[in-house]
Amino acid sequence: MGREHTYVCPTCGARITRSFRAPSVMRSCENGCSFGHFLRADVLERVDSVPVAARPDDWAELEVEERLLVAMREGVVSLPDLR
Numbered sequence: 815m816g817r818e819h820t821y822v823c824p825t826c827g828a829r830i831t832r833s834f835r836a837p838s839v840m841r842s843c844e845n846g847c848s849f850g851h852f853l854r855a856d857v858l859e860r861v862d863s864v865p866v867a868a869r870p871d872d873w874a875e876l877e878v879e880e881r882l883l884v885a886m887r888e889g890v891v892s893l894p895d896l897r
């Protein structure tokens with residue numbers, strides 16, 4: 815049996831597990847959130863650790879992909895983290 819990886823809905827926090835490892839999974843959330851990326855749990859944790867001072871004013875409205883870009887720009891997430 816392979817390892818399971820956890821992916822999290824950035825809107826409501828719903829979790830799913832998949833047997834493959836990827837930065838994110840495109841799917842619609844069973845809680846009615848808009849169709850989008852579920853981020854792997856450890857990636858989302860890093861995105862959430864972007865310091866408040868480094869977040870743009872519209873952080874709360876950004877799509878999770880845009881937050882990920884900010885996290886990468888800030889050096890909180892690097893390419894190896896996405897493997």
Ligand SMILES: [Zn+2]
Pocket residue numbers: 823824825826827828843844845846847
């Ligand atoms: Zn959701």
